[in-house]
Amino acid sequence: MSKPDSNESLETEFSTKCSLKILGKENKPMEFVPLLLRDVRQCKLTSSPSIFEAFSGSILLRTIVVHARVVGKILPSKKNGQYRFEIDDNTAVMTLFVPRRSDDILEVQRLHYEVTARMLCKQQKEPLKALQRLLVKTRKQLDPSRISVGNKIFIFGRPSFFHDHISICGFSWEIDEGPSRIMEMAFKDELIEWYTKKYS
Secondary structure, eight states: OOOOOHHHHHHHHHHHHHHGGGGOOTTSOBSSEEOOHHHHTTOEEOSSTTOEEETTTTEEESOEEEEEEEEEEEOOOSSOOEEEEEEEOSSOEEEEEEEOOHHHHHHHHHHHHHHHHHHTTOSOOHHHHHHHHHHHHHHHHHOGGGOOTTOEEEEEEEEEEETTEEEEEEEEEEEOOSSSOHHHHHHHHHHHHHHHHHHO
């Protein structure tokens, strides 16, 4: 069985999430709106803590998608359970927080060990192999320690406000790996389409 291409799986996830934004009705908050960091910095809070204004209040949104390069990284302390990154998309530099999900990682590791043990005594191993691959991928997506300075990453998240400082809270992310730049170009195409509709 051939191994699925990581760019293809990421493209599917990216396309699926971005397509959610077009389902929003007029004046309804939208999901996974692709934004430049300079426009994320202009977002404003509304009366609801889960809804934000963008473009001077002309758009309501719940979640965003950004693509940027990591230019700084601070490891979490014992008291602070979040990784802190500085990201740059050539329009602005912003702080990104990604939670350290240690308990979830340990649970995935436990399941992986259990699946591996079952593979030693089961005849039908293909379903277990598929589950094992899924657990390995899940483990990677839960571990932000993999993110390094210089990586380009996709972030699915939301603006976070603390006094006058705006940052991004990332609840899902993916490293844009490989030399082809397929996913970077796909994001930029989506971004151009979105901004063209916004300003047309």
